[in-house]
Amino acid sequence: GQQVMQIPQYQHVQEGEDFTTYCNSSTTLSNIQWYKQRPGGHPVFLIQLVKSGEVKKQKRLTFQFGEAKKNSSLHITATQTTDVGTYFCADQDTGNQFYFGTGTSLTVIP
Amino acid sequence: ETGVTQTPRHLVMGMTNKKSLKCEQHLGHNAMYWYKQSAKKPLELMFVYSLEERVENNSVPSRFSPECPNSSHLFLHLHTLQPEDSALYLCASSSGQESYEQYFGPGTRLTVT
Numbered sequence: 001g002q003q004v005m006q007i008p009q010y011q012h013v014q015e016g017e018d019f020t021t022y023c024n025s026s027t028t029l030s031n032i033q034w035y036k037q038r039p040g041g042h043p044v045f046l047i048q049l050v051k052s053g054e055v056k057k058q059k060r061l062t063f064q065f066g067e068a069k070k071n072s073s074l075h076i077t078a079t080q081t082t083d084v085g086t087y088f089c090a091d092q093d094t095g096n097q098f099y100f101g102t103g104t105s106l107t108v109i110p
Numbered sequence: 111e112t113g114v115t116q117t118p119r120h121l122v123m124g125m126t127n128k129k130s131l132k133c134e135q136h137l138g139h140n141a142m143y144w145y146k147q148s149a150k151k152p153l154e155l156m157f158v159y160s161l162e163e164r165v166e167n168n169s170v171p172s173r174f175s176p177e178c179p180n181s182s183h184l185f186l187h188l189h190t191l192q193p194e195d196s197a198l199y200l201c202a203s204s205s206g207q208e209s210y211e212q213y214f215g216p217g218t219r220l221t222v223t
Binding site for chain 2: 033044100
């Protein structure tokens with residue numbers, strides 16, 4: 001499967017600051033998914049990006065897929081304590097196979 | 111509630127024990143997955159079943175044996191595990207058509223002593 005690198009591994013921000021996590025691949029991705037896992041919880045699907053250069057927004061979250069479909073980012077504007085958790089990107093290989101990045105653990109300091 | 115349930119939620123077993131993890135999805139999905147989540151490691155895809163047929167086995171040791179009797183149920187049979195197998199085991203399902211959005215269960219926290 002394709003290896004997806006995710007950075008940073010950890011991020012501490014003051015409440016109200018912005019946050020960004022990046023996924024990078026050495027090969028072209030067919031599509032990319034983003035998930036959030038709260039502490040003690042399970043991954044929850046956020047969004048899927050398919051098209052080159054695609055940008056999608058969900059309230060304070062902005063998701064981007066690179067023009068070359070080799071990278072993706074998730075940006076959170078004005079973080080809140082409810083944003084705490086680990087954010088994963090996942091690359092879909094052929095069919096039903098998914099390969100997850102290492103995740104970025106976000107801590108929001110009130 | 112994601113519509114995917116897993117039992118048990120916690121399991122402690124010795125290395126010589128045999129146990130099974132159970133997953134059930136109530137979403138009418140056609141694909142089911144087992145993942146292993148260890149500390150400081152990415153989610154590892156273990157097995158994929160599509161329409162009850164195994165389509166992926168990512169070099170998982172034979173001490174892990176999956177079973178998918180129908181599209182709603184998935185089992186992971188465990189036998190003579192090692193302490194390094196201690197992890198959170200997550201089950202997921204997806205429709206397998208057009209959208210591959212995965213719905214995860216709450217996981218089973220497994221400790222091998």
